[in-house]
Amino acid sequence: xxxxxxxxxxxxxxxxxxxxxxxxxxxxxxxxxxxxxxxxxxxxxxxxxxxxxxxxxxxxxxxxxxxxxxxxxxxxxxxxxxxxxxxxxxxxxxxxxxxxxxxxxxxxxxxxxxxxxxxxxxxxxxxxxxxxxxxxxxxxxxxxxxxxxxxxxxxxxxxxxxxxxxxxxxxxxxxxxxxxxxxxxxxxxxxxxxxxxxxxxxxxxxxxxxxxxxxxxxxxxxxxxxxxxxxxxxxxxxxxxxxxxxxxxxxxxxxxxxxxxxxxxxxxxxxxxxxxxxxxxxxxxxxxxxxx
Amino acid sequence: xxxxxxxxxxxxxxxxxxxxxxxxxxxxxxxxxxxxxxxxxxxxxxxxxxxxxxxxxxxxxxxxxxxxxxxxxxxxxxxxxxxxxxxxxxxxxxxxxxxxxxxxxxxxxxxxxxxxxxxxxxxxxxxxxxxxxxxxxxxxxxxxxxxxxxxxxxxxxxxxxxxxxxxxxxxxxxxxxxxxxxxxxxxxxxxxxxxxxxxxxxxxxxxxxxxxxxxxxxxxxxxxxxxxxxxxxxxxxxxxxxxxxxxxxxxxxxxxxxxx
Numbered sequence: 001x002x003x004x005x006x007x008x009x010x011x012x013x014x015x016x017x018x019x020x021x022x023x024x025x026x027x028x029x030x031x032x033x034x035x036x037x038x039x040x041x042x043x044x045x046x047x048x049x050x051x052x053x054x055x056x057x058x059x060x061x062x063x064x065x066x067x068x069x070x071x072x073x074x075x076x077x078x079x080x081x082x083x084x085x086x087x088x089x090x091x092x093x094x095x096x097x098x099x100x101x102x103x104x105x106x107x108x109x110x111x112x113x114x115x116x117x118x119x120x121x122x123x124x125x126x127x128x129x130x131x132x133x134x135x136x137x138x139x140x141x142x143x144x145x146x147x148x149x150x151x152x153x154x155x156x157x158x159x160x161x162x163x164x165x166x167x168x169x170x171x172x173x174x175x176x177x178x179x180x181x182x183x184x185x186x187x188x189x190x191x192x193x194x195x196x197x198x199x200x201x202x203x204x205x206x207x208x209x210x211x212x213x214x215x216x217x218x219x220x221x222x223x224x225x226x227x228x229x230x231x232x233x234x235x236x237x238x239x240x241x242x243x244x245x246x247x248x249x250x251x252x253x254x255x256x257x258x259x260x261x262x263x264x265x266x267x268x269x270x271x272x273x274x275x276x277x278x279x280x281x282x283x284x285x286x287x288x289x290x291x292x
Numbered sequence: 293x294x295x296x297x298x299x300x301x302x303x304x305x306x307x308x309x310x311x312x313x314x315x316x317x318x319x320x321x322x323x324x325x326x327x328x329x330x331x332x333x334x335x336x337x338x339x340x341x342x343x344x345x346x347x348x349x350x351x352x353x354x355x356x357x358x359x360x361x362x363x364x365x366x367x368x369x370x371x372x373x374x375x376x377x378x379x380x381x382x383x384x385x386x387x388x389x390x391x392x393x394x395x396x397x398x399x400x401x402x403x404x405x406x407x408x409x410x411x412x413x414x415x416x417x418x419x420x421x422x423x424x425x426x427x428x429x430x431x432x433x434x435x436x437x438x439x440x441x442x443x444x445x446x447x448x449x450x451x452x453x454x455x456x457x458x459x460x461x462x463x464x465x466x467x468x469x470x471x472x473x474x475x476x477x478x479x480x481x482x483x484x485x486x487x488x489x490x491x492x493x494x495x496x497x498x499x500x501x502x503x504x505x506x507x508x509x510x511x512x513x514x515x516x517x518x519x520x521x522x523x524x525x526x527x528x529x530x531x532x533x534x535x536x537x538x539x540x541x542x543x544x545x546x547x548x549x550x551x552x
Contacts, residue, residue, distance in 0.1 A: 187381055188385065190353070190355055190381075190385075191379065191385045193372070193373035194373040195402060195446065196399050196403045197399075205402070209387070
């Protein structure tokens with residue numbers, strides 16, 4: 001075989017034999033894979049580099065900016081010890097788990113109700129008109145404003161926190177589901193009717209999947225909302241949770257501990273969103289493909 | 293009840309449809325239209341936009357109700373959509389969240405057919421339209437022509453008596469359209485179905501139809517029905533083809549302005 005790279009590139013081209021084609025295809029495939037792998041590695045390395053860069057800036061900034069007290073603004077080196085203590089004692093995991101349980105319970109309850117309400121108000125004109133002013137007024141009240149009321153009604157246990165998160169996650173899921181359901185292309189509904197689907201079949205097998213991109217957008221928004229309300233509720237009346245950890249640090253004046261709580265919240269939020277995106281790709285391979 | 297050779301599948305009797313237009317006014321999308329669709333025929337409806345051809349299809353499909361007049365399918369008044377009247381739309385109406393096979397299966401599933409049986413019938417339907425290999429692909433992975441073939445399979449799998457097609461090939465390129473037309477004629481012959489086919493393309497109507505209903509707008513009505521007595525397979529370069537093309541074209545241009 002004298003088929004070399006210079007041959008295939010030279011101006012006097014060789015006849016395109018099946019052998020040569022296979023060779024070109026093979027090297028094309030190898031090259032493609034290599035470039036993709038390279039892109040993945042590069043992305044990962046840049047991600048890591050970004051984190052390191054952030055840590056460096058954080059380490060240096062409090063030391064070089066004049067007038068900054070290292071107690072008030074502890075650099076990573078000042079936080080890592082506290083982080084390690086809290087991780088080793090299992091305290092951090094305990095708080096994180098308390099918070100996560102509340103967030104998940106409220107999120108599941110609120111978004112289930114939101115999807116149901118969205119389906120009904122999106123499909124049934126009577127329910128839509130009936131609920132429109134009330135739901136939109138309630139939606140306009142910041143959920144955090146209900147924290148005192150929730151404590152008055154439900155005390156300081158788990159119930160007020162879960163109720164608040166349920167309340168807060170309901171609205172973004174409802175509004176998004178509603179819009180998705182209302183704007184389902186009529187051509188899908190008509191097709192389904194012609195194919196013999198019953199009204200409930202159309203609802204569950206056509207309207208819901210067609211509105212799914214919107215529902216998912218609502219759910220994603222709701223995860224962020226859940227964390228906001230969670231912390232607000234835990235700051236006020238709780239004996240566990242990341243919000244409690246932060247407010248407790250305030251009482252004992254441990255800014256480094258506060259930073260650990262903030263970092264844990266950031267990590268949880270990031271994790272939730274990443275899991276969300278990964279699950280999306282798995283469960284709905286067609287999602288977003290239309291736009292691609 | 294003797295079976296007549298020209299037995300009608302769909303009877304449209306003095307049907308009118310009023311639609312709201314801007315500023316509280318209304319327009320007659322169809323005015324006093326009567327038409328009989330015969331069992332097994334390939335009927336094309338052609339006309340400029342606003343002539344009510346899609347309204348007519350929506351009425352036969354059962355999506356909307358006439359303001360006046362009556363539509364019957366197999367002597368029974370049409371009141372709602374049903375699998376016996378399959379529909380293929382101009383836009384891609386496949387469900388993007390289902391694979392081609394599952395799209396085709398959808399109707400059977402909705403009617404409660406067992407999985408193994410419906411899978412078998414859906415695969416058969418996909419084979420009929422020449423897409424057996426694309427069963428596991430999602431609509432976004434299919435070309436426009438392939439999507440419309442899946443849409444045809446999805447309607448046919450319910451074994452409808454009539455297939456209603458609303459400019460199904462308008463969105464595909466000319467070469468694909470020609471091959472889809474040929475394939476549709478093959479399927480029509482193989483399945484022995486009645487087809488009501490809307491188009492705005494005269495050549496397509498003359499190539500496909502047994503009869504062509506020429507419609508005109510303001511208000512929407514049937515202007516003339518043309519019999520296409522050319523044997524199949526038809527050759528677009530035949531003089532007879534050209535003669536009929538000219539005839540339909542002539543009716544089109546005689547429409548003038550009915551507002552006067």
